[in-house]
Amino acid sequence: MSAVAEGALASVVAGDPADPGVRQRAGAWLTRVFEPGDPALARWVAATGQVAAVRSLLAGTAPSRFAAQAAARGEDRSLADLLTAARIGARLVVPGDDEWPGRALHDLVVASDRQGGGVERTAALVPPLGLWVRGRPRLDQLSDRSVAVVGSRASTAYGNHVSAELAADLWSRGWTTVSGAATGIDGAAHRGALAAGGATVAVLACGVDRAYPPRHTTLLERVLEDGLVVSEWPPGSAPLGHRFLVRNRLIAALSRGTVVVEAAARSGSLATANRARELGRPVMGVPGPVTSALSVGVHQLLRGVPPARLVSSAGEVLEEVGSIGADLADVPARPSSPRDELTDVARRVLDACPVRIGVPPERLAAVAGCAELDVLRVLPVLELHELVERVPGGWRVTRDRR
Amino acid sequence: MSAVAEGALASVVAGDPADPGVRQRAGAWLTRVFEPGDPALARWVAATGQVAAVRSLLAGTAPSRFAAQAAARGEDRSLADLLTAARIGARLVVPGDDEWPGRALHDLVVASDRQGGGVERTAALVPPLGLWVRGRPRLDQLSDRSVAVVGSRASTAYGNHVSAELAADLWSRGWTTVSGAATGIDGAAHRGALAAGGATVAVLACGVDRAYPPRHTTLLERVLEDGLVVSEWPPGSAPLGHRFLVRNRLIAALSRGTVVVEAAARSGSLATANRARELGRPVMGVPGPVTSALSVGVHQLLRGVPPARLVSSAGEVLEEVGSIGADLADVPARPSSPRDELTDVARRVLDACPVRIGVPPERLAAVAGCAELDVLRVLPVLELHELVERVPGGWRVTRDRR
Structure with a gap:
């Protein structure tokens, strides 16, 4: 990681916008100040450039709504956040960086352009301002050939088995599994990839320095050995309830397609599937016994308009997300x-x-x-x-x- | 049942073609002489009329191929077949009878018209020349609101449970279950309908006086209490191997849609589903665990082009086959x-x-x-x-x- 630019934020962002240290400070400040989800803000920052946007916000020349939000967030913590990240082996990836998964996030940019201003809904399709990334591999590379495997927290032994096998088989074919590190299907998917010796990507709804859920502390440590833990919230951020829905769009965006393994009716994992569909990515479902309440949501997806694609193996998943x-x-x-x-x-x-x-x-x-x-x-x-x-x-x- | 016309066949069919006894003798003779499956024969008999067709065959004025087949089958057994049927409470239903399920079989007539002459394949979409029906209800009425529930003989407890529940729920909504009386899914479907106090239709690949498979002797007796046993072969006919595939088209035709509950890859029940599709009837599949070999065939169906419809309840089946x-x-x-x-x-x-x-x-x-x-x-x-x-x-x- 490039050296963190020290000094007061205003003087730092007065520097060369192409300087990595300057860009990092600006990005870190933006991810701390703004909760993701405002298409108008995302468009303004993208059009202005992150460093120039921060300058404008500090100078009071930014659109008043954005300036008011920035002022309300109090003192600058960007340097501290970057230092915390460096201490735990994490980095901030911002637009323009080689590692920025621009291809994967492009659909979010397009979707955000279609939306009005303001935070219209918690699950707005808005690109992140920056991504805090912990782990060795490059995020852009892992997400280039990856599949999201998600599902219920209250999964069955069948669902856990299937998602672990799926993640392992995907890895053996050169594909990475992205999930949300939750208990149940998410955890089983990460574990399956790990058991196959594979890298896996956990996208969190809290800072990458935090282990949530706490029972997955060891699992997240193992994910970090070869894979990545990713969040759009800076270190220390708490897993607030609304952040999970916001995070789900990133799971969908950072993968070529989303597979739902088990989901009860109205399960949160169906929201991830809907985000994937809205992004034009393939949505897939693994069927189960019709007698299982944990498969009802998946079967609804498979009967939806348009129906999700029924998949029963990694090979069938790759037929959907595109092979070599x-x-x-x-x-x-x-x-x-x-x-x-x-x-x-x-x-x-x-x-x-x-x-x-x-x-x-x-x-x-x-x-x-x-x-x-x-x-x-x-x-x-x-x-x-x-x-x-x-x-x-x-x-x-x-x-x-x- | 109308009185059987006695006397030598040639003199009987010289009578009034509108006389029920005459029509029955002609139909009985045709179902004994010709194996079903020849579109050209079906078209010729339909165009000529059954009584006139028999006259023509006996007089040597029929197309030579048909006449040769008729001659090869030896002496007339039509009277004996009709008397056997009467003795066991069965009847022969022929085109033109009130009970003839003309609406249900119409798609077979249309499909048969699209095909060339000769027996092109064992599963040719050809209407039956007559139907031997055993049981009290009218076949045309039961088949008017019926669903085929079929599947593997080597079913699992899950598959048996689901097909029995499905047949019971269909009956409680006023719909009859049609199946093939085989062990496994077929038997479970008939039993489910019976357990709900319902009528069910078993379409056999042998005479309606025979119980096949033998272990279903009691089941078939129970089917006859309120439902029907149907076959296009005359009493005494053996369940020859090729007849099962021929019979499958009738299961598909005598129902508004076909549900496959469990099927291994390349299962015979998939053939029934294909016949239903060829007849333009809805094809449905009940998913199961992707870890079960007995669901592989169903999942293939649900991933087919076009995909079969995933159903998990009687309500979802009725959405496909048309409600009131x-x-x-x-x-x-x-x-x-x-x-x-x-x-x-x-x-x-x-x-x-x-x-x-x-x-x-x-x-x-x-x-x-x-x-x-x-x-x-x-x-x-x-x-x-x-x-x-x-x-x-x-x-x-x-x-x-x-």
């Missing part, structure tokens, strides 16, 4: 392309390369289903044909091939 | 119709009246959810308004109201 083939679906077929002359291994590695973000050889090997040594052997060939290119973070498909 | 309201959906709304001036009870009784076949007051009471005395009280009012009319069998909506 679908990632490359935009590549038009050409007669006698260099691709035709590739070996089977080279073609599989090429298919494993993402179109946007570079990934390291070990990830390519996992996705392509071959040895890392094979990947290292064929990458130069693929580069020679200008099929892949090296970027920070690893390899990706070259721009003109997409 | 849907029966009357063709009645255009008119400003200030006589209907508007009816009492609530009268309107419910009117809604309970079928459009085609007359039903007795006790049935109207059950469907309308009121006392039989109320029905008898409001029927004259409805007749006065020319909203209902009396026909053999009971009351129905008047023709010009449909």
Whole structure:
């Protein structure tokens, strides 16, 4: 993480808006001052730029509603929040950062543009002002190939089993499971991914320094070993009731699709499914016995208009959220392309390369289903044909091939 | 049942084709001589008329392929078959009879018209030449408001429970369950209907005098107390393997829609669902645990193109197959119709009246959810308004109201 810019906020944000320290201080202040959910604020900040928006708010030149909210939140805690984050191995990711999951959050930006001003509802589809991220992997990379697995807190042994298996199988196919770290289905999904040796992403409704629910303290520590804990609220923030619904839109946005494993009628996990639908992402449901109250909500989803897709395995989930083939679906077929002359291994590695973000050889090997040594052997060939290119973070498909 | 026409077949069918005894002898002979499944034969018999078709076959003036098949089947057993049927309380129902379920079988006639000649496949969508019916109720009436509930022979306790509950709940809403009397789901469905005091229809792949499977001998006896056992093969016919697939189209045709409760991948009950789909009838599936091999086939159905409809209760089944309201959906709304001036009870009784076949007051009471005395009280009012009319069998909506 870049050095935290110290000093009084006003003087810091007077600095170069491109300076990472300056941008971090501005973002940290914004996530502390504003509760997420106001489309008008999100639009104004995005249009103004975060550093300029903070300057404007401090100088009293911002729209009065926003300025009043900022003034009401009291003294600046941005430096303290950033230092707390650094102390626990967390970082703040803001728009413009390499790690900012811009592709995943783009649908929230679009949805927010369609909405009026003010906080219209707790679950407004508004992009976050910043994301506090704890853990080693890059959030943008994990969320690029991820599926949300959510469900009831009061799950059954069947639901726990299915969500754990699903998360494990998704990981074995190179896909990350995103969930909300709640008891029941969420926890089982995280545990399933972990048991398969996989990374998983827990999106919290409180600060990333807090373990909520408390019984998941150990689980969240294990998530942090290879995965990520994410929140749009700064360190120390409490898991206030309304934040769970707000958080649900992020679970939906940070994944390619949402699977509901068990849900009673009117379960909160159905709200996450609705957010996913509103974002145009696939909504899926795992059926269960019609005699189980914990499957009633899922069956309602599967009978909805439009109906959610019934899935019973990781393979069926990936049919919906797009496989490697679908990632490359935009590549038009050409007669006698260099691709035709590739070996089977080279073609599989090429298919494993993402179109946007570079990934390291070990990830390519996992996705392509071959040895890392094979990947290292064929990458130069693929580069020679200008099929892949090296970027920070690893390899990706070259721009003109997409 | 009308008197059986005795005497040599050739002289009998030389009689009046409108005479019930003559028609029965002709129909009995046809069901003995031809295995069902030949669209060209079905079309020829329908176009010629059954009595005339038999005459033509006996006189050697029929198309040679049909004549050859008839000749190969040896001596006439039509009188013996009809006498056997009479002895066990069964009857033969042929096209043109009041009891012939013409509406239900109409889709088979249409489908058969779309197909070429010859036996193209064992499951060809061909109407039966006749139906051997054992039991008291009228087949046309029971099949008019019926749902097929089918599934695997190797069912689980869950599947048995669900199909029994479904059949019982359907009966309590005035709907009959049709199934194939097999072990597993079929048997559970029949038992559920019986436990609710309901009539149920078992469509067999052998003669109605035979109990197949043998372990369902008692079950079939109980079905006969209030319901029907039906077959297109004459008494004594054996449950030959290929006949089950042929029979499945009749289960689909004699019901408004088909529900598959449990089915492994490639289960025979999926064939019944496919026949229902081909006939344009709703196909429904009851989901189960994704961990159960006995639900894999159902889940495939629910993920099919087009997907079957997920149902978890009798109410959801009736949403698909059409409720009383849907029966009357063709009645255009008119400003200030006589209907508007009816009492609530009268309107419910009117809604309970079928459009085609007359039903007795006790049935109207059950469907309308009121006392039989109320029905008898409001029927004259409805007749006065020319909203209902009396026909053999009971009351129905008047023709010009449909």
